[in-house]
Amino acid sequence: MSAAHSQAVQFIVEGGNRLSGSIRPSGNKNAALPIVAAALCTEHPVTLENVPRIRDIETLVELVRSLGVAISWQERNTLHIHAKTVTPGELDRELSKKIRGSILLAGPLLGRCGRVTLPPPGGDVIGRRRLDTHFLALEQLGARYDLTDVIDMSAPKGLRGADVFLDEPSVTGTENAMMAAVLAQGTTVLRNAASEPHVQDLAHFLVALGGRIEGIGTNQLTIHGGTKLGSATHRIGPDHIEVGSFIGLAAVTKSEIRIERAGVEHLRSTLMGFERLGVDCRIEGEDLIVPGDQSLLVQSDLGGHVPTISDQPWPAFPADVMSIAIVTATQCHGMVMMHEKMFESRMFFVDKLIGMGARIVLCDPHRAIVSGPSRLRGTTLESPDIRAGMAMLLAALCAEGTSVINNVGQIERGYERIDERLNALGARIERVGDRRTP
Numbered sequence: 403m404s405a406a407h408s409q410a411v412q413f414i415v416e417g418g419n420r421l422s423g424s425i426r427p428s429g430n431k432n433a434a435l436p437i438v439a440a441a442l443c444t445e446h447p448v449t450l451e452n453v454p455r456i457r458d459i460e461t462l463v464e465l466v467r468s469l470g471v472a473i474s475w476q477e478r479n480t481l482h483i484h485a486k487t488v489t490p491g492e493l494d495r496e497l498s499k500k501i502r503g504s505i506l507l508a509g510p511l512l513g514r515c516g517r518v519t520l521p522p523p524g525g526d527v528i529g530r531r532r533l534d535t536h537f538l539a540l541e542q543l544g545a546r547y548d549l550t551d552v553i554d555m556s557a558p559k560g561l562r563g564a565d566v567f568l569d570e571p572s573v574t575g576t577e578n579a580m581m582a583a584v585l586a587q588g589t590t591v592l593r594n595a596a597s598e599p600h601v602q603d604l605a606h607f608l609v610a611l612g613g614r615i616e617g618i619g620t621n622q623l624t625i626h627g628g629t630k631l632g633s634a635t636h637r638i639g640p641d642h643i644e645v646g647s648f649i650g651l652a653a654v655t656k657s658e659i660r661i662e663r664a665g666v667e668h669l670r671s672t673l674m675g676f677e678r679l680g681v682d683c684r685i686e687g688e689d690l691i692v693p694g695d696q697s698l699l700v701q702s703d704l705g706g707h708v709p710t711i712s713d714q715p716w717p718a719f720p721a722d723v724m725s726i727a728i729v730t731a732t733q734c735h736g737m738v739m740m741h742e743k744m745f746e747s748r749m750f751f752v753d754k755l756i757g758m759g760a761r762i763v764l765c766d767p768h769r770a771i772v773s774g775p776s777r778l779r780g781t782t783l784e785s786p787d788i789r790a791g792m793a794m795l796l797a798a799l800c801a802e803g804t805s806v807i808n809n810v811g812q813i814e815r816g817y818e819r820i821d822e823r824l825n826a827l828g829a830r831i832e833r834v835g836d837r838r839t840p
Contacts, residue, residue, distance in 0.1 A: 411810040411835030413821060417780055417801035420694070421657035421827040427645050427664060428454040428818045429479065429638035433600035435503040436577040437607045437638065438462050441483040442471065442510035443585055444611050444631035450481045451637040457815040461500045465507065468494050490515035492552060498522070501815075502574070505536060508555060509578040512545055513585025517556040535568055535575030542566045543582050543590065563588030563627050571596040571621065571715045577604055584613040586627040595623050598716040599668040603639050610634040640665040644817065646672045646723035647792050649692055650730040651824070653681045654800040658694035659827065666690055675711050675719040675727060677701065679734045698775070700736025708771075712741035721745065725793035728752060731772040732760040733800060740770045751790035754783050758801055780805040788816035795820070799829055810835070 429452035438459070441448040453459060455478060463481070466473050470489035476482050490511060498504040498521040511518035537547050540555065542564045548554040563586050568575055576596040581604075583590035595601070597619055605618045611634050614626035645664045649672070652659040666685050673683055680699040683692050703709045711731075713721040721744040731738050732755060742748050746767040756762050758778040763771040780803030785791030791813035798805035807813075810833070813820060821831040 411814075411833065413795065413798075413807040413810050414832040414834055415780070415795065415798035415805045415807060416830035417778070417799055417803060417805060419655070419799070419828055419830055421652070421655050421659060421824070421829055422694075423827045424660040424662050425648055425823055425827060426662040427640040427648070428452075428456075430454075430600050430603060430641040430643075431456060431458060431816050432573070432598070432641075432643075433603035434459055434638050435462055435501075436506050436574070436581070436600070436604045437636065438466060438481065438483065439503070439506040439510055440581050440604060440607060442466065442469070442485045442488055442507070442514060443581055443608070444633070445486050446631070446633035447482065447484040448611075448633060449476070449635040450483065451479065451635065453479050453481045453638055454641070454818045455479055456818050457811065458501045458503060461497050462503055465493055465497050465504060468497070469511075485514070488514050490517055490519075492519040493521060495521040505533060506574060506578060506581075508536060508540065508553075509581035510585070512540065512555060512557050513561055513582055516558070516560070517554075520553040520555070522553070535570055535572040536578050539566050539568055539575055539579040539592075540582055543579070543586050545582070561586035561627070563590040563625070565591045565593070567593045568595060570594070573598055573601060576601055576623075580605065580608065580615070580623060580625060583625040583627050584608050584615070584629070584631070588627055590625045590627060592623040592625065593621070595621050596715065597621055598720075599639060599642055599665065607634065607636045610636050642668045642672065643720060643722040643789075645669060645690065646720065647726050647796070647817075649676055649681060649683060649690075650726040651796050651799065652692035652694070653679070653696055653698065653730050654733045654796055656694055656696070657692075657827070659692050661690040661692070663688045664690040671717050671719045672723055675723070676730070678709050678711055679727065679730055679738065681730065698734040700731070700734050700738050700774075702736065708737050708739055710739040710741050713744055721748075722789050724748065725751065725789040726796065728762075728770065728772060729755065729793045729796045732762070732774050732776045732778065732797070734774045737771060737773045740772060742768050748787075748790070751786055751794065754781075754794060755797055757781060758797060777802060779803055782806045783808065785809040785812040788812055792817060792820070795831075799824075
């Protein structure tokens with residue numbers, strides 16, 4: 403399916419309906435991408451379960467297949483990968499520019515083949531997303547690189563362990579360095595490392611292969627490289643960003659929803675952020691229940707001051723939930739400052755919410771003041787990126803009347819069969835356009 407054709411898909415959304423029932427989050431997209439790449443670290447077969455069947459994963463599967471790796475879907479969400487041999491070469495340009503995750507092949511290919519040629523990676527346009535951390539880390543492990551219209555990297559003397567301080571706690575930079583370090587000779591210490599749930603999931607997968615990694619879940623990882631890696635079966639953990647999306651969905655539609663197997667151990671900062679908006683949840687075993695009778699009253703700071711919800715590196719409030727929180731805030735009583743620190747273009751979708759009737763003042767590229775509640779009206783919307791697209795779907799579901807969301811392919815890059823799953827809860831979303839694949 404061509405990119406142009408996939409973007410022709412629309413969602414016709416009838417708003418104002420209460421939802422109810424249970425929904426289970428998909429596997430974490432941001433864990434599945436590096437783990438699929440990490441399967442290239444071993445020459446033995448790997449089975450990955452609970453892999454989200456979304457566009458970004460399908461694109462990475464095609465990239466891996468183009469390297470001569472045997473990779474196939476065994477069941478809908480089970481992926482079998484056997485990188486007995488890997489044929490290095492320049493990655494397909496068209497596939498690479500569709501996803502930022504193509505950069506994750508750098509570490510495994512340097513370790514297995516000693517070289518890699520990468521076209522510039524693609525992904526969401528949400529501001530400058532620097533790659534410097536990747537190159538600086540891999541360089542300290544013995545890699546050389548040349549930047550022209552492509553990224554040529556090589557490790558002529560092989561990869562060697564090192565004491566590496568990452569200049570920022572980049573998630574994909576940490577993941578690339580971790581995969582390279584497992585294949586390097588000697589011990590690597592990664593300082594100022596990212597520690598998000600998907601980074602932890604990748605580390606657990608590498609350990610399942612036979613890697614030795616200490617400090618998982620912290621900002622300092624010690625990786626003992628050079629261990630012979632074997633075979634493994636690994637289950638991708640639940641997507642905590644999707645869980646955050648479902649919390650916002652329940653709140654704005656005033657619906658009671660049970661989120662099954664929600665990965666509650668990773669939700670403390672997310673739940674704290676929603677609590678500031680007056681959205682309270684309760685935990686029952688592995689499930690998270692969002693009640694339908696929420697106060698939706700913004701919790702002021704001490705002294706009655708306007709509160710701020712800001713994103714920061716893990717374990718603070720996740721950047722990818724910020725768009726969802728902004729839509730949720732439009733339906734809450736009170737005023738709140740939303741501070742997006744990570745990406746300078748992620749806030750720009752709020753003009754669409756303002757056009758629907760939301761009371762939002764965009765202060766600058768990073769801050770917006772939201773005053774609610776607002777009665778939103780259905781309109782025609784465009785999905786600029788994965789998270790803003792999902793946020794606008796939530797806005798459409800709580801708005802009066804019918805909305806049309808264009809460029810649905812962006813949403814489907816990150817959310818598997820989201821229309822079918824939400825319709826099962828009572829939403830009214832009609833998918834118009836091409837046939838769904840796969």
